[in-house]
Amino acid sequence: MTETEQALPLSHIRVLDLTRVRAGPTAVRQLADWGADVIKVELPAALEGDNALGGSRSGPDFQNLHRNKRSLTLDLKNPEGRDLFLKLAATADVVVENFRPDVKHRLGVGYDDLAGINPRLIYASLSAFGEEGPYRPRPGVDQIVQGMSGLMSVTGEPDGRPMRVGIPVADLSAGLMAAMGVLLALVHRDRTGRGQWVQTSLLNAQLFMLDFQAARWLMAGEEPGRAGNDHPTNVPMGLFRTADDPINIAPVGQSMWRRLCEVLGAPEWADDPRYASLKARQQNRADLNAAIEDRLATAPAAHWLKLLDEAEIPSGPMNTIRQAFDDPQVRHNRMARNYAAPDGSSRTLVGQPIALSGTRDMPFRAAPERGADTDAILAELGYDPAAIARLHEGNIV
Template identity: 50%
Template structure:
């Protein structure tokens, strides 16, 4: 057994996952399982076969993204359009726990790898699908992209400066959240399987995930019939919050409620502001947002970000500096949390990737080395050999672009 096939330690090390997903949302869901010890076999279209993998997130297009997204996985090249390719998939499905795909909804049925097809082979299989807009409905076959979901899911309407028009978020949040929600659904289905012995089909979509992430702003419309508007860096329901310029940069402030506002005014050495008309409650301060921000904004410009951060935290007022990514990773708390993990790469040497943002008391996340993202088809021979294919048979399959 190769090192890549050796069972790694972790709370999910007993599970095997077949990952037929591409781009971002699906690989994000499965990275969680790979980091927690599951065996993940990444199914990729063989070189020379029609179709090819998407450029986004590929090794050639964005090496850093690829290494961060596909670590701890194995790679099997497999053309599922060919009968022999389907035979191999079926053999893998017999002992797999999860199969995940994020094709357009109709593609899996045309390939003959839909949930009913694969669960007929293994009723314990949890079949996971991620789509742009859901598995059925009027938009089911629309291509799903993060920015489109951000717009249709309402997020862009509440992002950006007031009056400046819609603004997308700086990360692919619809993709990422669809992946994380899908991972939760898979976990729930695996838990339910322990009781019933049956797998099931679980789904998430970029649109549904983005709407769910609106949370209280979605509830404002559903319950109060109020359409939320963009408020820039500020909170729509409480003032003062948001970004304020200091003498050497910026500070993030969250003085929510009357108690915090009093503490803030004391720390800013302007206690009389609390008693001015229009300052007595969050709703009043929201109505007088401009006057509140102008008053405290002038005070913030008199000291450095570090000085204000120390003063406000001592006063019990939530605040913090605003970092660029390099300064964020240099922060002592971030370093203490170990959010950058070292991974040895055979070509790149020691590189760092983003750590899993979870802690387990009996499974420390720094136990054992991370495995670099595989090259396309790295484990094809080992995986097929484990299914009983000979060297000659594998060579023949390669010649036919089956693997």
């Protein structure tokens, strides 16, 4: 570990990673990026082909999810493999898993199994629907939860079909919530000396992420519908056509609304009874949006974005992902980070959105090859070369 890596806030934490697919690896990536010694536990190559979920190990998805880790191959179904894992768990601070709820208990690596040998252990579980309840045994993935949570009911055009979000938002939300739960449990352990079981699910995380849309139903009895590119409640706010490219405009409050009227060359709209109040604008959204687009059609996007910026009205272009990463602010924020691939070439991954003043030069390491660190990790546990060779011969590691 380099001096820079030792300065990272989680460099004293060891994590055993039993996760696959996306939600679990998202949680572990947050810990790995901030310096935790993450041991990714995988099946020996002889027991699993190269086409496991996650795609090619050298591909962008796998590298983005599994960077900054070490890899240990281990067959948990083998009693000797399970015993080896228990030895590792005795040295660990955190275990993260996203098996279906019954699998970890069948394998004998659930929280109760491990807490008995390491009471300080923090054990994080991510499931589709929860560790208990009527849907406990059901399989579930991001797409299913986007529909079940109500997210798709508020996504898409008002007269169109429900629409999934263009990223796996339930997976990502659950992963980030799990990482936050682990950090909370680590703080609690510092005070009490005791570990605990951290649980979250794709369903719970996505319901939480509904935020004000959920609160509209729970508190006011309003069931939101789809609003397309318009904001569900604030008017005007959305994506508008110009003479060339569409732009997003988001005036908030009456003073910004009045400034927008000035920018558009229609100051009389500010006091027009159809538009003067938010309630009036909500009732006349279609007419107002059409009137705004008529004005915007007289000039290109760059013209309007300059005027809107000068008027201090939130606005921005509708970028492609390529254009987003070419943006000067995104470049300044270092959201694209280079790292050295195993073949020595330089590649680029998505950076961390969190900045800490004391750890500005966070290093990125490529995702490991399967079992690349098995022998070193076993040696750390006290296994000699002969014992390690025997474990390999039996496909235990």
